Amino acid sequence: REAQLVQRGVLPLAVAPAQKLVFRAASGRGADDFYLIGRTAGAREQTPSVILHVVDGEVATSHEVDEPLNDLHVGRDGTMWGLTTTHAVRVAGGRAQSYPLQRPTRGRPWWHGIGGGGDRVLVWGTGALLEFDGSQFVPFEPDAMLDDTESVVALQAQGLRLWMLVCGDRVGAVARFDSVQWQPITENQVIDAHLTDLDVWRGI
Numbered sequence: 001r002e003a004q005l006v007q008r009g010v011l012p013l014a015v016a017p018a019q020k021l022v023f024r025a026a027s028g029r030g031a032d033d034f035y036l037i038g039r040t041a042g043a044r045e046q047t048p049s050v051i052l053h054v055v056d057g058e059v060a061t062s063h064e065v066d067e068p069l070n071d072l073h074v075g076r077d078g079t080m081w082g083l084t085t086t087h088a089v090r091v092a093g094g095r096a097q098s099y100p101l102q103r104p105t106r107g108r109p110w111w112h113g114i115g116g117g118g119d120r121v122l123v124w125g126t127g128a129l130l131e132f133d134g135s136q137f138v139p140f141e142p143d144a145m146l147d148d149t150e151s152v153v154a155l156q157a158q159g160l161r162l163w164m165l166v167c168g169d170r171v172g173a174v175a176r177f178d179s180v181q182w183q184p185i186t187e188n189q190v191i192d193a194h195l196t197d198l199d200v201w202r203g204i
Helices: none
Strands: 021-030 033-040 049-055 058-065 073-074 080-083 087-094 095-100 111-115 124-125 128-132 137-139 152-159 163-166 172-177
Touching: 033 073, 049 080, 058 087, 073 111, 080 111, 111 137, 111 152, 124 152, 128 152
Parallel strands: 021 073
Antiparallel strands: 021 033, 033 049, 049 058, 073 080, 080 087, 087 095, 111 124, 124 128, 128 137, 152 163, 163 172
């Protein structure tokens, strides 16, 4: 649950850590209706995952997926998508189907996240931005022109528009797709720092 807004001072929070699962990611419509990925606490990396549907603070459903999922996206039609280190997993109607991921640039693939907006499902990572075309994940069009050393570490989608945090050697910048083309990144938009996440609030 979200903490209360602190206007001034410190708000103590009671911590109640999960005893059986370590939660890796969440996705959903809001704080009262969302999904969680859980993995067995202290277990090896290749353990199965548990997807929990939480409604009004209570677990409504629980699905076990025989895949070590690291990230989660729930489409507007209720289809659940999970991400492993090598492939994406679609969970619908109680069945799971895997889709291999291939990096279009040179180098070792390293996937950071899965998400999307509307009917679009995207996967991003080092030197790669992929989109699901209905049967497989293919390079996003138009090409974002990522080079071998750049990583997409975070992405936000609103309809057909995209904002993605692209990082290189200790610098980063936000690349913007306006639903037609990628906007140019100017030198004064480059941030000299180690960046790890991105959020877009009311299109800003």
